[in-house]
Amino acid sequence: MEYYLQTPIPKTEVKKLKVGDVIYITGIIVTARDEAHKKALEFNEMGKKLPIDFKGLGVFHCGPIMRKTSKGWVTVAAGPTTSDRMEIFEDKFIEAFQPAVLIGKGGMGDNTGKACQKYACVYTAFTGGAALLAAKRIESVKDVFWLEELGMPECLWVYEVNDFGPLIVTIDTHGENLTTKVANGVRLRRDKIMEEMK
């Protein structure tokens, strides 16, 4: 199935999505990778308010190339980064900030899967390396936070997007995880290949 979603995305909409569905997002997505996740969770622990409310938005695992022009920031290239690095704290991030959609590449693990199920969030994959296709769907840069401190790849870029996608749902709210399924198959075939090899 194909879905066109508008942020903030209600949980009822998120729960409709299933692994293998293709979605397109219009509205707001915010980049956050290793350092931004860490800092946001530190804020949460200290009871400090984040500069942006992630509720119902897309969280984009991405460290873009940005260029500052006289008219403001322009996105040069903005493909997804490897999401697996965020596996160590994504469940806590989902619990604390309740985003609707995670966007990245390479898939995520069981902890994220459980949090997705519990708090109605999905993980979606954008083609890794297709940074210019992604940049084309970004209409404008609405804001940027933590740039000075974390630097261009790690800070929070707030993007206004139009039909951002195609995004393939690989973790849904029903306990399905396409990446885990593929990885299990790979392990079985690996063992067979290694056994047969002379």
Next chain:
Amino acid sequence: MSLSKTIEDTTVELLKIAATELPEEYTHEIERLSSEMKGDVGKSQLKAILENVEIARKNSWPICQDTGVVNFFVKIGDDFPIKSKLKEILYNATRRATIEIPLRPNSVDMLKGNTNDNTAEPYIPTINFELTSGNELEIIAMPKGGGSSNVAAHRMLKPGLGMRGVKNFVIEAVANAGSLGCPPYFVGVGVGGNEDICMLLAKKALLKPFKVRNSNPKIGSIEDELLGKINLLGIGAMGLGEGPTALDLHIELAARHPASLPVGVVISCWAFRHAKAIVKPNGDVIIKKSS
């Protein structure tokens, strides 16, 4: 124009070509595999890759936002007039390329954080110098993304395991890489040497001519065998289970200690970016875009 300036300009140009133009033989191979494969999900990934490569080439924009850490492989001829100053020239070129292309600032000093210009002492950019005969300078620029570098693997095998142990380790390394490093992959394998040489060989193996097998027929057939088996793993394009897992694989050998069988596996994402130039003492430059 001074020879130093020629080298600097040429290096900026190499970085630009590498970041923005995927070698055509890779594009053609992805096109071929896309037309042959079944499965809409896998096909959609290859289609996105090809579209993205086309936009990059047309506009001279970086293919991927992760423009990597720059690796230089440099051969200096005995009679080439500039030698130790080359390091400074390559650093300057990298700083300029960061602004002019632009490249993403990817150099993180362990204590001070991101230096914002893609250079940070020591080792960023990474430069491998080799001395050769003749009067020319050869520079290969190879920016390499973090995602696929993170899935490199190394092991000191027991020599008794022989080539079978090596083959198993390569299969294991690629299976472990799974979806994480943006497949379809290029796989470089280094066998022998020692704990560091096998990794350097594995990285250099990536740069060997596309689909040209090792000149030793025994090693060449192992390359074919491993590439075939890796493509049976079912990782697929972007790890979604459909389409190709690897586009090519090369093995490089070195002699070893009798008690050691070092193996290194270095993996590149589908966006394997590199460009080469020869600079002559009179300032003439030849640039090579393909492998």
